[in-house]
Amino acid sequence: MLSKKTKYGLKALTYLASLETREPVQIAEIAKHENISQKFLESILLTLRRNGFLGSKKGKGGGYYLIKEPEDILMTAVMRVLEGPIAMVPCVSLNFYEKCADCPDENKCSVNKLMLQVRDSALEVYRSNTLADLIAS
Amino acid sequence: MLSKKTKYGLKALTYLASLETREPVQIAEIAKHENISQKFLESILLTLRRNGFLGSKKGKGGGYYLIKEPEDILMTAVMRVLEGPIAMVPCVSLNFYEKCADCPDENKCSVNKLMLQVRDSALEVYRSNTLADLIAS
DNA sequence: TTAAAATCTATAAAAACTATAGGGTAATAG
DNA sequence: CTATTACCCTATAGTTTTTATAGATTTTAA
Numbered sequence: 001m002l003s004k005k006t007k008y009g010l011k012a013l014t015y016l017a018s019l020e021t022r023e024p025v026q027i028a029e030i031a032k033h034e035n036i037s038q039k040f041l042e043s044i045l046l047t048l049r050r051n052g053f054l055g056s057k058k059g060k061g062g063g064y065y066l067i068k069e070p071e072d073i074l075m076t077a078v079m080r081v082l083e084g085p086i087a088m089v090p091c092v093s094l095n096f097y098e099k100c101a102d103c104p105d106e107n108k109c110s111v112n113k114l115m116l117q118v119r120d121s122a123l124e125v126y127r128s129n130t131l132a133d134l135i136a137s
Numbered sequence: 138m139l140s141k142k143t144k145y146g147l148k149a150l151t152y153l154a155s156l157e158t159r160e161p162v163q164i165a166e167i168a169k170h171e172n173i174s175q176k177f178l179e180s181i182l183l184t185l186r187r188n189g190f191l192g193s194k195k196g197k198g199g200g201y202y203l204i205k206e207p208e209d210i211l212m213t214a215v216m217r218v219l220e221g222p223i224a225m226v227p228c229v230s231l232n233f234y235e236k237c238a239d240c241p242d243e244n245k246c247s248v249n250k251l252m253l254q255v256r257d258s259a260l261e262v263y264r265s266n267t268l269a270d271l272i273a274s
Numbered sequence: 275t276t277a278a279a280a281t282c283t284a285t286a287a288a289a290a291c292t293a294t295a296g297g298g299t300a301a302t303a304g
Numbered sequence: 305c306t307a308t309t310a311c312c313c314t315a316t317a318g319t320t321t322t323t324a325t326a327g328a329t330t331t332t333a334a
Contacts, residue, residue, distance in 0.1 A: 179282085
């Protein structure tokens with residue numbers, strides 16, 4: 001299951017990208033427009049800022065804004081930041097690899113074999129979608 | 138993340154499929170061979186039986202055994218029983234569809250658009266893999 | 275027929291994760 | 305200086321996952 005964190009984060013990014021302007025947009029406005037719990041969204045936007053997707057401005061007239069062009073924001077990057085590993089199992093993860101404690105040999109593991117394919121196919125999708133691709137009605 | 142339930146279930150099925158015989162195999166043997174908590178495995182095997190993948194025999198000489206040929210067991214079916222929906226979001230699920238409460242229009246939803254592609258690519262993988270495909274070393 | 279070997283059932287507890295809320299701090303514009 | 309708004313920390317309720325406990329039931333073999 002996709003976490004709401006990821007879902008909300010994607011929606012927020014899409015909303016910001018859909019706007020003409022790149023002026024700061026208040027959390028409250030995003031939350032209201034996308035039906036998101038404002039406090040929760042707050043923490044999501046923060047991690048998006050910390051990971052180089054958004055800029056922010058404090059005080060009156062402050063808010064969040066896209067720091068890159070939508071065409072340059074790949075879903076692989078967004079997903080890794082919001083949802084974590086793309087692989088469903090650590091032993092097939094590119095960026096978060098970890099050996100399974102119980103599995104003596106990955107090359108003979110059926111789970112490994114299947115999840116490797118799933119990872120590759122998901123990666124293919126995420127790699128071929130930018131934020132811009134998700135906006136077009 | 139793939140749940141351990143699914144992981145263990147897959148390993149158990151693979152182990153049974155890898156054996157020459159289709160005689161009953163005790164839970165204890167499967168658990169030991171695959172490094173799985175026996176009691177947990179017990180409940181997993183039970184749901185696999187209830188869903189038509191395994192047969193069982195009680196009493197001395199009892200155990201679990203494959204009820205179909207490995208070539209006839211599709212990963213789509215296994216995953217749906219063990220892991221649940223293949224889609225990461227209910228609004229793109231074929232078998233477990235549900236409308237998002239917050240989303241006014243699915244056709245304009247960026248999450249929907251992305252997750253639809255992810256579902257399709259995962260489905261493609263699961264459809265083209267049978268239990269037999271996961272055994273071959 | 276009895277005892278042993280298994281599966282079956284139910285429950286619950288521990289752990290981990292998810293989603294949300296509250297309240298205070300810091301920066302900024304006017 | 306004051307209002308506004310992002311930032312940051314903490315807590316908590318709820319859910320899901322995983323494992324453990326305890327026993328009931330069925331089957332087989334001797």
